[in-house]
Amino acid sequence: GAGEKLGVYQSVNIINPEDAATLFKSEGNYPERLTMPPWTAYRDFRNKPYGVLLKKGEAWHSDRLILNKEVLSLQVIDCFVPLLNEVSEDFVKRVQVQIKKSGRGRWTADFTNELFRFALESMCNILYGARLGLLQDLIDPEAQNFIDAVTLMFQTTSPMLYIPPSVLCRINSKTWRDHVQSWDVIFRHADKCIQNIYRELRLDRKSTKEYTGILSSLLVQDKLPIDDIKANVTEMMAGGVDTTSMTLQWAMFELARTPVVQEQLRAEIFAARQAAQGNMLKMLKALRLLKAVIKETLRLHPVAVTVQRYTTQEIILQDYFIPAKTLVQVGVYAMGRDPKFFTKPELFDPSRWLKMDSTYFRGLGFGFGLRQCLGRRIAELEMQLFLIHMLENFRIETKRGVDIGTKCELILIPDKPICLTLRAL
Numbered sequence: 090g091a092g093e094k095l096g097v098y099q100s101v102n103i104i105n106p107e108d109a110a111t112l113f114k115s116e117g118n119y120p121e122r123l124t125m126p127p128w129t130a131y132r133d134f135r136n137k138p139y140g141v142l143l144k145k146g147e148a149w150h151s152d153r154l155i156l157n158k159e160v161l162s163l164q165v166i167d168c169f170v171p172l173l174n175e176v177s178e179d180f181v182k183r184v185q186v187q188i189k190k191s192g193r194g195r196w197t198a199d200f201t202n203e204l205f206r207f208a209l210e211s212m213c214n215i216l217y218g219a220r221l222g223l224l225q226d227l228i229d230p231e232a233q234n235f236i237d238a239v240t241l242m243f244q245t246t247s248p249m250l251y252i253p254p255s256v257l258c259r260i261n262s263k264t265w266r267d268h269v270q271s272w273d274v275i276f277r278h279a280d281k282c283i284q285n286i287y288r289e290l291r292l293d294r295k296s297t298k299e300y301t302g303i304l305s306s307l308l309v310q311d312k313l314p315i316d317d318i319k320a321n322v323t324e325m326m327a328g329g330v331d332t333t334s335m336t337l338q339w340a341m342f343e344l345a346r347t348p349v350v351q352e353q354l355r356a357e358i359f360a361a362r363q364a365a366q367g368n369m370l371k372m373l374k375a376l377r378l379l380k381a382v383i384k385e386t387l388r389l390h391p392v393a394v395t396v397q398r399y400t401t402q403e404i405i406l407q408d409y410f411i412p413a414k415t416l417v418q419v420g421v422y423a424m425g426r427d428p429k430f431f432t433k434p435e436l437f438d439p440s441r442w443l444k445m446d447s448t449y450f451r452g453l454g455f456g457f458g459l460r461q462c463l464g465r466r467i468a469e470l471e472m473q474l475f476l477i478h479m480l481e482n483f484r485i486e487t488k489r490g491v492d493i494g495t496k497c498e499l500i501l502i503p504d505k506p507i508c509l510t511l512r513a514l
């Protein structure tokens with residue numbers, strides 16, 4: 090555990106699952122990760138409240154408990170299935186139309202923006218219980234602006250990570266201005282969506298039996314002040330675009346490069362579909378390989394290069410005493426590619442997750458514990474349903490021998506466009 094000085098931060102970096110276990114088991118009731126000065130600076134600058142992403146201590150804890158019930162709990166995620174399922178089905182229809190148009194039985198493209206649109210449409214359908222129509226040919230330019238703003242927001246974060254917020258604002262650099270502008274677009278568009286639902290809810294209380302999305306559920310419950318609801322819904326709407334879409338793109342790329350696994354997965358899906366007789370919840374329970382495919386994708390292609398915590402007490406890692414209040418970073422990307430923890434790490438082999446004798450603290454793609462990804466269950470479901478429908482309808486192919494690396498634009502993304510071919514089965 091060598092200490093490294095990075096700008097103004099000092100951190101201890103670890104990659105051993107046992108060390109990660111020691112760290113997370115002592116994280117306490119209010120775990121904190123590395124602060125994001127540009128993100129908090131924007132909110133302070135515009136006088137906007139923080140959501141759970143940026144809150145700390147008891148304020149974070151109480152909001153997080155309320156949100157967990159609406160977003161992460163086992164009871165509520167079943168409500169998401171029909172909402173996410175229809176978006177995936179519409180994506181398939183869109184691909185089918187494109188294939189017909191091509192006249193060649195296939196569609197070859199860089200699917201980045203298609204997947205951004207899919208991810209935002211999915212997220213909004215569960216947040217607002219309403220479709221934005223992003224899987225049509227012509228989409229609302231404001232939605233596209235929102236998508237582009239999230240990307241630019243991430244891009245402009247990294248260069249400012251180690252600059253104190255007060256300085257950021259004072260120097261008024263191009264990066265800072267772009268950053269402010271992208272958050273402005275994000276908040277304005279989210280606010281518009283939120284206002285629509287808010288108004289609807291006050292006019293006519295829709296049939297209360299049907300599930301109408303996370304936002305109306307939060308509004309009806311009335312446990313969080315409206316400004317906090319807005320802050321959190323905005324974070325979820327923005328957090329749900331690049332994360333799941335990039336992971337899905339990597340998953341399709343790996344499945345295209347490993348046709349044997351793709352066929353096994355397709356077989357599992359067909360069998361589960363038959364056995365479940367149209368009961369999607371039952372079907373999802375049976376898909377063990379599918380879940381392993383997603384874990385394996387996040388092992389090789391995590392969204393977050395590290396998961397970090399400030400220690401709350403002294404701990405021992407590899408014989409080193411780590412004092413309280415030290416920033417410790419678990420190198421999730423490095424761990425996933427280390428032969429000490431994964432045999433033949435370069436191989437895309439989802440079955441390793443089914444037969445490995447120990448997966449102990451090896452699957453950290455969504456972080457860990459009380460502070461883990463709030464959108465984890467949504468992301469998992471969304472990605473599972475997408476892959477189910479895609480594999481039931483198309484063969485995924487890619488050119489042989491094209492190597493795609495990874496670059497960091499705050500989140501990890503492909504270093505060049507990934508070209509995929511979807512062929513009607």
Ligand code: HEM
Nearest residue numbers: 142325328329332333392393455456457460461462464468
């Ligand atoms: C936090 C990954 C999708 C919202 C995180 C963290 C990771 C992560 C690693 C930090 C967790 C920690 O420190 O332990 C991912 C991945 C995703 C994904 C890999 C998809 C493949 C989403 C989605 C949403 C979302 C769809 C929208 C609901 C959040 C929020 C936090 C968070 C709000 C902060 C939670 C807190 O501080 O309490 N995510 N995420 N994420 N994520 Fe995600």
Ligand code: 2DC
Nearest residue numbers: 122123142324325327328329332393394395499500
């Ligand atoms: C970036 O060194 C690299 O889920 C830094 O949905 C350490 C670090 C800290 C926090 C991580 C961040 C990295 C990557 C992006 C993450 C973020 C926590 C949440 C965020 C992983 C690894 C993300 C993408 C959220 C973003 C929500 C936002 C759009 C409102």
